[in-house]
Amino acid sequence: MSELSNSSTDGNRTAPTGSSDIDHANPVAGAGSSAFEELPDAPPRRKIRFSIAGKIAMGVVAFWALMVVFGPTIAPYHEADFLDEALFIVPGSDDPYPQTDFQPPSGVAYLGTDYLGRDTLSRILYGARTTIGISLISTFLAYLVGVTLGIMAAIGGVVLDSILSRVNDAILSMPTIMLGLVVISAIGSTIPILIMLTGLIYASSVFRIARAFGLDIMVSDFVEAARVRGEGIWWIIGREILPNMIMPMATDFGLRFVYVILFISGLSFLGLGVQPPQSDWGSMVRENLSGLPYGAIAPLVPALAIATLTIAINMIVDDVSAHSGGKLAARMI
Amino acid sequence: MAALLEIDNLLIDARTDDGTMVPIVKGVSFNLDRGEVVALIGESGSGKTTIALSALGYAKPGLEFSGGEVRFDGVDVLTMASEERRELRGQRVAYLAQSAAASFNPALTIGEQVTESAILQGRMDRDTAYQRAEILYRALELPDPDRLGRRYPHQVSGGQLQRLMAAMALCGKPDLLVLDEPTTALDVTTQIEVLRAFKSVIRQEGAAALYVTHDLAVVAQIADRIVVLYGGEVQEYGSASDVINRPNHDYTRRLMSAVRPPPEAGQYAETTGEHRREVPALEVRNLTAGYGTGNARTAVKVLRDVNISVERGHSVGVIGESGCGKSTLARVISGLLPAQEGEVRLHGDTLHPDLKRRDRSDLQKIQFVFQMADTALNPRHRIDNLLGRPFEFYLGLTRSQKPEKIAELLKMVELPPDFAGRYPEELSGGQKQRINLARALAASPEILLCDEVISALDSIVGANIIELLKRLRKRTGVSFVFISHDLSTVASFADDIVVLYAGRVVEQGSTNKVLAPPYHPYTRLLISSVPELRIGWLEETMETSEAKAGIDRVVEITEVGCPFFNRCPLAIPGTCDKHVPPIREITDDHKIECHRSDEEFRHWASA
Numbered sequence: 001m002s003e004l005s006n007s008s009t010d011g012n013r014t015a016p017t018g019s020s021d022i023d024h025a026n027p028v029a030g031a032g033s034s035a036f037e038e039l040p041d042a043p044p045r046r047k048i049r050f051s052i053a054g055k056i057a058m059g060v061v062a063f064w065a066l067m068v069v070f071g072p073t074i075a076p077y078h079e080a081d082f083l084d085e086a087l088f089i090v091p092g093s094d095d096p097y098p099q100t101d102f103q104p105p106s107g108v109a110y111l112g113t114d115y116l117g118r119d120t121l122s123r124i125l126y127g128a129r130t131t132i133g134i135s136l137i138s139t140f141l142a143y144l145v146g147v148t149l150g151i152m153a154a155i156g157g158v159v160l161d162s163i164l165s166r167v168n169d170a171i172l173s174m175p176t177i178m179l180g181l182v183v184i185s186a187i188g189s190t191i192p193i194l195i196m197l198t199g200l201i202y203a204s205s206v207f208r209i210a211r212a213f214g215l216d217i218m219v220s221d222f223v224e225a226a227r228v229r230g231e232g233i234w235w236i237i238g239r240e241i242l243p244n245m246i247m248p249m250a251t252d253f254g255l256r257f258v259y260v261i262l263f264i265s266g267l268s269f270l271g272l273g274v275q276p277p278q279s280d281w282g283s284m285v286r287e288n289l290s291g292l293p294y295g296a297i298a299p300l301v302p303a304l305a306i307a308t309l310t311i312a313i314n315m316i317v318d319d320v321s322a323h324s325g326g327k328l329a330a331r332m333i
Numbered sequence: 334m335a336a337l338l339e340i341d342n343l344l345i346d347a348r349t350d351d352g353t354m355v356p357i358v359k360g361v362s363f364n365l366d367r368g369e370v371v372a373l374i375g376e377s378g379s380g381k382t383t384i385a386l387s388a389l390g391y392a393k394p395g396l397e398f399s400g401g402e403v404r405f406d407g408v409d410v411l412t413m414a415s416e417e418r419r420e421l422r423g424q425r426v427a428y429l430a431q432s433a434a435a436s437f438n439p440a441l442t443i444g445e446q447v448t449e450s451a452i453l454q455g456r457m458d459r460d461t462a463y464q465r466a467e468i469l470y471r472a473l474e475l476p477d478p479d480r481l482g483r484r485y486p487h488q489v490s491g492g493q494l495q496r497l498m499a500a501m502a503l504c505g506k507p508d509l510l511v512l513d514e515p516t517t518a519l520d521v522t523t524q525i526e527v528l529r530a531f532k533s534v535i536r537q538e539g540a541a542a543l544y545v546t547h548d549l550a551v552v553a554q555i556a557d558r559i560v561v562l563y564g565g566e567v568q569e570y571g572s573a574s575d576v577i578n579r580p581n582h583d584y585t586r587r588l589m590s591a592v593r594p595p596p597e598a599g600q601y602a603e604t605t606g607e608h609r610r611e612v613p614a615l616e617v618r619n620l621t622a623g624y625g626t627g628n629a630r631t632a633v634k635v636l637r638d639v640n641i642s643v644e645r646g647h648s649v650g651v652i653g654e655s656g657c658g659k660s661t662l663a664r665v666i667s668g669l670l671p672a673q674e675g676e677v678r679l680h681g682d683t684l685h686p687d688l689k690r691r692d693r694s695d696l697q698k699i700q701f702v703f704q705m706a707d708t709a710l711n712p713r714h715r716i717d718n719l720l721g722r723p724f725e726f727y728l729g730l731t732r733s734q735k736p737e738k739i740a741e742l743l744k745m746v747e748l749p750p751d752f753a754g755r756y757p758e759e760l761s762g763g764q765k766q767r768i769n770l771a772r773a774l775a776a777s778p779e780i781l782l783c784d785e786v787i788s789a790l791d792s793i794v795g796a797n798i799i800e801l802l803k804r805l806r807k808r809t810g811v812s813f814v815f816i817s818h819d820l821s822t823v824a825s826f827a828d829d830i831v832v833l834y835a836g837r838v839v840e841q842g843s844t845n846k847v848l849a850p851p852y853h854p855y856t857r858l859l860i861s862s863v864p865e866l867r868i869g870w871l872e873e874t875m876e877t878s879e880a881k882a883g884i885d886r887v888v889e890i891t892e893v894g895c896p897f898f899n900r901c902p903l904a905i906p907g908t909c910d911k912h913v914p915p916i917r918e919i920t921d922d923h924k925i926e927c928h929r930s931d932e933e934f935r936h937w938a939s940a
Contacts, residue, residue: 220708221703221705222711224669224709225701227688228667228669228696230691230693231726243713243714244712
């Protein structure tokens with residue numbers, strides 16, 4: 001096919017020899033031949049459109065992201081500081097309150113104090129870094145493990161697929177929180193252990209999705225085209241499979257991140273997660289539960305923080321999912 | 334008397350992504366009388382289905398009626414109360430969708446589904462409905478009408494299922510039948526069986542029908558009047574004989590020129606016999622292949638004992654109906670599906686059956702063009718990446734050398750060079766198929782395997798691709814293996830034709846020889862089943878002996894004997910079903926696999 005190199009002169013689209021596919025049939029009067037060119041026209045590239053809820057949600061997520069970075073810097077107190085009794089003065093007198101715990105919001109503590117008299121706002125801001133940080137790292141770990149194994153299962157043949165899938169089924173069949181409880185009570189709770197544990201537990205659900213997408217994409221024509229070209233397995237994984245997994249998996253990442261936050265918070269609530277005096281949203285809810293009968297807002301604030309962040313992420317995921325035709329949501333269950 | 338259906342200046346808008354409304358049906362008007370068949374014809378995107386659905390007062394999600402009237406029996410369907418419209422749908426107007434396989438519930442019997450809507454709407458009781466269904470089965474010439482209602486959808490063939498759809502629609506005695514591309518997905522031999530049944534049942538029932546299709550040759554057989562649509566506007570409207578014999582509008586003429594002429598000998602003869610002494614570019618010897626794991630005995634055999642050779646610079650058309658193994662043949666040649674027995678030779682050298690064990694230079698010489706450009710191009714890669722990869726992979730071109738080559742390649746497939754920066758989803762179907770071809774050409778191949786490359790395209794776009802392939806062939810000297818179910822396409826492009834039936838080669842030879850007598854009985858059936866753009870063709874064809882014997886029979890893959898036995902007008906019971914037929918060399922470039930002799934063929938052909 002040496003003609004390829006010298007084809008530039010005669011292959012021109014507008015050259016009379018090269019474009020008989022449009023001109024030869026008949027020149028349409030008036031409209032010109034372009035009127036009946038190949039239909040339909042190229043569709044415009046689709047862009048993700050965010051709903052109002054989605055835009056608000058982005059604001060909320062951006063806010064918490066900033067708090068992860070700057071929270072400890074702008075917090076009025078350290079997360080472990082017990083506020084001085086002298087700070088709380090009964091209005092109209094010089095007498096301090098008899099106690100500093102479960103104080104209502106005031107100019108001293110904007111969101112009141114917790115059961116030990118620590119500033120709730122400061123603990124929320126410090127806790128943002130702990131909770132979100134641990135969850136994010138755990139989710140990344142879950143993805144690293146889950147996607148790697150999922151693709152291995154999808155392309156590695158029947159035996160490997162069966163082994164990985166059955167082991168994964170076994171892990172999935174155990175309630176996550178129970179599994180967490182058993183492991184942590186056996187080997188203790190430190191932040192690295194917490195991250196590893198959460199990452200591995202959630203890797204199992206990521207594995208399932210990654211395997212499903214991998215299998216789907218492996219049988220698509222463009223992978224077949226790459227195989228018939230003689231491409232190696234790494235090129236197929238890196239250039240054909242992964243780029244087509246990114247969008248759907250990114251949506252799943254948001255949801256998975258939410259589950260991980262709830263899981264870490266749940267463990268902390270049970271006292272097995274982040275250990276005092278470090279603050280964490282889940283443990284803050286538990287510590288301050290005794291304040292509920294007195295109408296203290298200390299247990300509500302961290303609960304609200306968890307709710308805003310998780311709901312906001314869900315809203316964004318909804319929009320992204322709607323963009324891809326809602327098929328994702330169905331596949332992720 | 335007023336017409337049954339009057340569509341009057343109908344306007345339909347579509348909502349785009351950014352919320353604005355775009356007109357897609359722009360003031361269409363036509364009438365449909367009782368007992369008449371009106372065809373809506375146009376390419377995809379011409380609005381034909383949208384207009385047909387408006388007869389039911391239905392607009393697909395995202396579409397809105399923005400003006401005009403659709404009067405059914407004098408009443409405007411568009412402004413009807415939804416309760417009345419519900420009465421109308423299914424009872425007075427019935428809709429028949431394209432894919433019967435998708436419209437039947439595999440868990441219910443045929444009888445239950447055919448009678449369901451008539452019973453549900455209280456038009457008749459169960460017994461009457463079942464009797465009515467049986468009458469329809471007979472009218473549609475379905476086998477075993479007494480017991481057909483108790484069978485399940487998977488127990489009948491695709492063509493029968495399509496006719497059962499018509500029974501389903503007609504069961505409630507509707508006044509109007511809307512048929513949406515009812516034969517498009519069918520093979521030619523199945524298509525004429527379904528067409529004939531539709532035509533006779535519409536006559537018998539005295540129903541009116543709105544027939545939506547893109548195929549002018551089909552329209553010529555069934556329609557009384559034709560509405561030619563383009564871009565949501567009526568281009569031409571008139572009686573079938575006027576539109577077909579005396580088309581007025583340029584677009585109609587263009588549509589007609591895209592209908593390929595019926596396959597005949599002598600249409601395409603570019604190469605002569607002089608190359609034949611050389612070693613063939615590609616040779617397939619005693620090939621047996623199939624699917625399924627385990628050893629060759631347990632697997633499903635799709636191809637049996639196939640021998641093909643492709644001369645250098647020739648194009649070989651592989652033709653057969655769905656399921657005959659033609660795509661499998663391409664997959665075996667490319668090495669995607671290793672053969673169970675036999676070998677594939679490239680310039681006389683045997684290739685390893687599995688592509689993973691083939692050299693990169695061997696891979697480069699055989700390139701595969703997939704049927705669906707939509708799925709064969711990775712949607713996440715830009716065109717320049719898609720086209721650049723073969724250059725890099727086979728020819729070792731560097732990043733800086735590629736843009737120039739890509740631009741040349743785009744010119745070669747007659748696309749503007751700025752397409753390099755686009756993504757596949759930004760191209761139309763025909764443009765994508767050109768990119769798909771360009772990617773295969775980038776490797777500078779010697780053999781191009783084209784698997785149904787135009788079957789997913791509109792007729793005009795497809796005709797353009799064929800023209801492009803012819804030019805590319807002249808310029809590059811590539812040999813083609815051109816797989817298609819459409820005999821006219823193959824006849825206009827290939828030097829040699831291989832006819833596959835149920836995994837066996839029943840006839841092969843140069844195009845002129847295959848398309849002229851003597852024929853293998855199956856080839857003759859195939860040739861006579863290609864619809865011609867001529868009114869009255871259907872009736873004539875149904876009278877031929879091959880049609881009587883071969884139409885409306887199920888393809889059986891047999892282990893012994895000739896697979897065509899049960900459909901063959903020349904079958905010899907006791908011989909054809911027991912022994913593998915011998916290969917008869919009629920001339921040195923024409924072989925027929927049949928128990929009948931050359932003389933018997935000639936005698937039959939003249940009869």
